[in-house]
Amino acid sequence: MTLIDAPDLRGSMHSAGAELLDSLVGIDAMIATLMAARTEMLESLRVWSELEASVAAPAPAAREMSFRSLRAEVSCALRVSERQAERLFGEARMLMRDLPGAMSALRAGEISYRHAQVIVDEGAGLEPAQLRTFEKLAVPVAATSTVSSFGRAARRLREGLDPATIDQCTRAAAEKREAVLVPGRDGMGDLILHLPMHEVQAIYSRGTELAMRVQGADEPRTLAQLRADVLRDALLMGTFESMEGRRIRADVYVTVPVLSLLGASDAPATLDGYGPISLETARELAAGAPSFVRILTHPETGVVLSVGRERYAPPADMKTAKRARGSTCEFPTCERPAEFCDLDHIVDWAKGGNTSIDNLAFLCPGHHSLKHASPWEYAPAPCGTAYDWISPAGKIYRAPRIGLV
16 A cells, blocks of 8 residues: 655645635636626516517506516516516616626626626616726626625725715615515514615614613623613614503404313414414514404314404404405415405406306416416416416416315
């Protein structure tokens, strides 16, 4: 047996490591090339959709519905939200039409798609001549920078080309303000407020100031916990002062296994729009919510046994019962809560459909109109526990009928 000298072993390991690193860089470049191909495909789909719509029905409303239909199809095909699909279409249009240098770099694997997104975002709104200069300066920086550092550099480049665009960008960004709910684990979640930075900073500073007032030798909560508590109290009760005896006052739908209610089981309750919660939390919500609707289910089959009737008279109680079976819009990629959706007849009333729970589905206004004003169709799937949505392209996308028994 021949022994390998330590220097030779180190050299061999160094060579292997270099090869692996080169392979990693090559794969990353391939990913960028594939993202460029996807971008080209998205723009081709958009152009095809516009041409088809202009021939079939030149009215602006018809063209808008055609794009909405395409957006929904891409959303289902790529398993992304329609909002994300729309952003992908917008990025593809700008990269293909206005940013040939960035597209070339993306195809060559010299920049990632995330770098290309920064170029699109920062280049939006620039005059054509300014955009060409911005792209020429930005692409080489993107090729040698992390996404975060490139974002800062691209912002400086843009502002140097046209300082007046700072105000324009600020106004445009403010139009995109929103509150986003992000469910978390263990009964927790995040509420993200996307606001102008000075307002966010002011809210955070105000929460910190009030939290520090509550701090003391007898206060067990940390500053972070206190800050969260005072801001929560302000939103739920309109005051920063009530720090004890808090109760959430809201419309609450909680599904509770009947044996858990009787104390014979520890199966968790289910909070509408979120998922499993502790029975203790369910009881707290029931005590504090004036319009609490408790839904009892069979412990083994999950069949709905009872839906509170004190609050609703038909047909509202039918909507409540329907909510026991599904809590969101029943389009494959839509998560709009059922309380903001319409009850739609699966088989149209005009075609003999009944007004019954099994023939009703929750559709948000957008997907309700998509069903009636575009070639999209849907019907119960053969399995009986899902809907099959048939797109204009003939593709079938399945959406589960959540909670259906």
